[in-house]
Amino acid sequence: MKRRFAFFAILGLAACAYGKVDLVTLPVRDAVQLTIYNSADLTLARERRTLTFAEGANALQFSWANTLSDPTSLEMLPRGHAAEIDIAELVFPPRTRNLGLWNINSEVSGKVPVEISYLTSGLSWRAFYMGTLAPDEKTMRLQAYVRVTNNSGEDYENAQVRLIVGKVHLLDEIAQLARRPHAYGSPIQRVGDDWLAGRAVKKELEVRLNLEYDAMAVCDAPMDAKQIIKEGLSEYFLYTIEGTETIPNGYSKRLLSFEVDDVPVVNLYKFEEDQYGAEVVRFLSFANDADHELGETPIPGGVLKAYRRVDDQRHLSYVGESAFKYIPVGEDVELNFGPVRDVVVEPTLMNFATDNYRFDRKGNVAGWDEQRTFEVKVRNTRDVPIQVEIRRNFETSYWTLTQGNDIGAFETVDVDTVKFTLTLPARSQKTFEYTLTTYEGTRREAWKRLAR
Amino acid sequence: MNGKRLILLAIVVLLAVAPMASARIKLVALPERAATVIRLDNPNATLIEEERVLTLQKGLNKVDFSWKGVQIDEDSIRLDVLDHPEGVNLLSVSYPPDEAALVWEISSGGNYAETVRISYLLRNIDRLITYKAIADKAETQVGLRSYLVLRNFSGEDFEKARVLLDYGEAFEQGIDHEETKRMLFLKAPKVPIRKIWTFDAAQLPWDPERLENQNVGIPVSYRIVNDAASGLGQFAMWGGKARIFQDDGHESTIFLGEDNAPLVPVGEKMELYIGDSRDIVVTQRKMKDTRINLRKNDAGRIVLYDTDELITAKIENFKDSPATLTMIQHIEGQWDMKKCNLECKRKDASTLEFEIELPARTEEGPAVKELSMHYHRRNVRTR
Numbered sequence: 107m108k109r110r111f112a113f114f115a116i117l118g119l120a121a122c123a124y125g126k127v128d129l130v131t132l133p134v135r136d137a138v139q140l141t142i143y144n145s146a147d148l149t150l151a152r153e154r155r156t157l158t159f160a161e162g163a164n165a166l167q168f169s170w171a172n173t174l175s176d177p178t179s180l181e182m183l184p185r186g187h188a189a190e191i192d193i194a195e196l197v198f199p200p201r202t203r204n205l206g207l208w209n210i211n212s213e214v215s216g217k218v219p220v221e222i223s224y225l226t227s228g229l230s231w232r233a234f235y236m237g238t239l240a241p242d243e244k245t246m247r248l249q250a251y252v253r254v255t256n257n258s259g260e261d262y263e264n265a266q267v268r269l270i271v272g273k274v275h276l277l278d279e280i281a282q283l284a285r286r287p288h289a290y291g292s293p294i295q296r297v298g299d300d301w302l303a304g305r306a307v308k309k310e311l312e313v314r315l316n317l318e319y320d321a322m323a324v325c326d327a328p329m330d331a332k333q334i335i336k337e338g339l340s341e342y343f344l345y346t347i348e349g350t351e352t353i354p355n356g357y358s359k360r361l362l363s364f365e366v367d368d369v370p371v372v373n374l375y376k377f378e379e380d381q382y383g384a385e386v387v388r389f390l391s392f393a394n395d396a397d398h399e400l401g402e403t404p405i406p407g408g409v410l411k412a413y414r415r416v417d418d419q420r421h422l423s424y425v426g427e428s429a430f431k432y433i434p435v436g437e438d439v440e441l442n443f444g445p446v447r448d449v450v451v452e453p454t455l456m457n458f459a460t461d462n463y464r465f466d467r468k469g470n471v472a473g474w475d476e477q478r479t480f481e482v483k484v485r486n487t488r489d490v491p492i493q494v495e496i497r498r499n500f501e502t503s504y505w506t507l508t509q510g511n512d513i514g515a516f517e518t519v520d521v522d523t524v525k526f527t528l529t530l531p532a533r534s535q536k537t538f539e540y541t542l543t544t545y546e547g548t549r550r551e552a553w554k555r556l557a558r
Numbered sequence: 559m560n561g562k563r564l565i566l567l568a569i570v571v572l573l574a575v576a577p578m579a580s581a582r583i584k585l586v587a588l589p590e591r592a593a594t595v596i597r598l599d600n601p602n603a604t605l606i607e608e609e610r611v612l613t614l615q616k617g618l619n620k621v622d623f624s625w626k627g628v629q630i631d632e633d634s635i636r637l638d639v640l641d642h643p644e645g646v647n648l649l650s651v652s653y654p655p656d657e658a659a660l661v662w663e664i665s666s667g668g669n670y671a672e673t674v675r676i677s678y679l680l681r682n683i684d685r686l687i688t689y690k691a692i693a694d695k696a697e698t699q700v701g702l703r704s705y706l707v708l709r710n711f712s713g714e715d716f717e718k719a720r721v722l723l724d725y726g727e728a729f730e731q732g733i734d735h736e737e738t739k740r741m742l743f744l745k746a747p748k749v750p751i752r753k754i755w756t757f758d759a760a761q762l763p764w765d766p767e768r769l770e771n772q773n774v775g776i777p778v779s780y781r782i783v784n785d786a787a788s789g790l791g792q793f794a795m796w797g798g799k800a801r802i803f804q805d806d807g808h809e810s811t812i813f814l815g816e817d818n819a820p821l822v823p824v825g826e827k828m829e830l831y832i833g834d835s836r837d838i839v840v841t842q843r844k845m846k847d848t849r850i851n852l853r854k855n856d857a858g859r860i861v862l863y864d865t866d867e868l869i870t871a872k873i874e875n876f877k878d879s880p881a882t883l884t885m886i887q888h889i890e891g892q893w894d895m896k897k898c899n900l901e902c903k904r905k906d907a908s909t910l911e912f913e914i915e916l917p918a919r920t921e922e923g924p925a926v927k928e929l930s931m932h933y934h935r936r937n938v939r940t941r
Binding site: 139141143148150152178179181193194195196197198199200201223225268270272273274275276277288289290291292293294338339340341342344381395396404407429430431432434435436437442466467468472503504518519520521550551553554 | 681682683684686688690693695697707709711734735736737738739740741742765768770771772773775778799801804806810811812813814815816817818831832833834835836837839843844845846847848849850852857858866874876877878919921923924
């Protein structure tokens, strides 16, 4: 294991004699816990070590190299004899980097377990999913994975790995804090240096992306499934991976988060010219609830690659992929697979008329009605049943709508949008009609009465 | 202390009153600092007070105060005579050309070992305040710690100084040039908090369905009151970065988020924004927006009208715990509320604030509340 964190204890010193380090012990980590966030380049590292204290003043030096850890987050907490150990101060000595020195007064001598925590960067995780649709597309086998990547510069051996789902508010990037020449910055303003620091960050990010890409190609071997314990805390979900993991620097690990065999799904197709243009967009819809064999925890956002089982020999057809957002327990999921051509929605203007003209005192036109009759043809050319949602947007809030037949009952979405929902069996077609009346000029004054 | 002495004090004793020599003579005695105070009560400037003993002779004395490699506001330099204020008079202060120095001309009524206090504003030495709060699992209270961070980039080493803030006891601390020290100075183990979710209709998107693959995060804050009931309230809490953690129930913590705490006077509230909730979803829509009560000019053109507007908001709590959502709605101009199904507080002429209690989700699904605001905007002029 590459050791990049070093711990020195200087015992029995009254003052900070960091120029003349008297090395007494170099204690190893007893345990490491990594809590990795996915909304920011942020990991809370917590290590336990057993230190040997002398009665009186102790100076403990903690240093690191080749990692991007935030020195301002460095904390030490005695896990024993807490009342007898006073952590007086943390000193960042002059003309040193990546080094903190604790001055500690101890009323005990001997071994004391301590916990050291800090925020570091370079560890990341993401969720991704594989969905396998049944031939009838009524159910889907859903496999959820998490992938943890270590580009921190440190090898973490036998670490307890915890993953946080949620959006954390950060004022500064940890990596930027780590790169500052002085732990808490300096009151001296240096505009030019900030610009240089910005350039350095960009370069570093480029390197990291490359590393991750390489690791993906080399290290994506399937792992034995481990249980992941999930629990809610504040606005976050905490995933704790069973046991411990060793993730060397530069490596990624993929772990199965959960697997559900038969999630009922709806083939949902949407048509809305304002949002998607003239194309029909395919969605796969389900809910994160018990009715869909889910609903125990929120589902972290990620990308789902969907396949369809096409025969009894377990051959697959690739349907596509869809990114989706974080899904709370109980909320519907709509996976967007993009525009399709095998479901067609064709709205056609069949008739246009104007009526109810009003004139002002000078004889000019002051108000009128416009009537448009649309015929909407919906064709399902697929061999599975589907649901189609058609939204029609109007450019005015003064409108009334009448339907020409029973097909496609509509509901009002908002002031200028209505929604028709249709269910179509395999290889079928439906046609519905509606007449939209819009009220212009002074005819809007009559709209309130007419709209009732 | 590394032995650098960058602020120098020298005494030239002039026994006869004579015009100042063009080439200045320096260094008769170099008195050591007796006591130094670093005063950090002003966040914009740091005042140094140092006491030195000057050996003054009866008559006119010149005291040369010079510095190098440090930035002193020379207009801020003061000299106070402590032992014989009646017998020792500061006559003048002169600034030699092209030098970081000044010369005090002091008249002494006797031969004194006079203690003087020299004070000046020194740049690039300051203090920061940081906070660390650990919330309990139920998020009802936090253990609050505040740290003082001393940063000395002034160019001067302070071997031992008394450090003074605007409250609390002074403490002794040495700090070298380019050194940073962090010290605990406030510990409040059980500070009650209130967790607040806020939806501001002017700040957040109304309809999450219109956003492709994006959650609308509802900002979440902790509210802390700086008063005695919170175990605080003895002094104003300085502004600084606050990092908030939460006890995870497994002898460990998770990091919840961080925010810049403002200065909080005694009795006032501090709100720390920690992150966004994606388990409360607000879908707000305008369901009606029409013109009514039209008033026209002689040409029949509408010049004044009222509006008939209906806004609905569906609030869903997907969390397994209850929450109180603060919802802020804005109606500009002159308006009348015709019907509103939830109680609200009018914050100002155009702002309404709703406190909406949301139960936890059930097995049937999320807890849902709906807001419906039917209002008229009055006397809107046609442009």
